[in-house]
Amino acid sequence: MLESPERKSCPTYCRSRAIKKRHMDDSVKDRLASQVLELLIDFEMALSERKRKYPAQEFFAFASAARRYIDLTVRISLCAGTVGGPKGFSGMH
Numbered sequence: 001m002l003e004s005p006e007r008k009s010c011p012t013y014c015r016s017r018a019i020k021k022r023h024m025d026d027s028v029k030d031r032l033a034s035q036v037l038e039l040l041i042d043f044e045m046a047l048s049e050r051k052r053k054y055p056a057q058e059f060f061a062f063a064s065a066a067r068r069y070i071d072l073t074v075r076i077s078l079c080a081g082t083v084g085g086p087k088g089f090s091g092m093h
Contacts, residue, residue, distance in 0.1 A: 029076070032069040039065050 039062040046055030 029069070029073060032065065032072060036062065036065045036069050 039058070043055060043058040043062045046058040
């Protein structure tokens with residue numbers, strides 16, 4: 001049986017594809033982490049500006065972005081078999 005050229009170079013191709021995917025995952029994580037931090041700042045500013053009305057819109061925007069980030073990092077960690085905290089939230093308390 002003849003092997004296709006793609007099959008012969010599969011280890012190299014698969015490695016380069018895994019590296020590209022890891023880089024893409026990191027850039028997506030970084031983008032989502034930045035978005036979450038921006039929305040957290042917006043929410044905290046809205047909290048300090050409004051004396052009576054709770055800034056529900058800002059809270060829900062922040063919570064939604066945080067859920068997306070958590071879902072993505074959990075999926076990436078489970079797929080990669082790694083354990084560790086999210087990069088973008090190290091300074092949040």
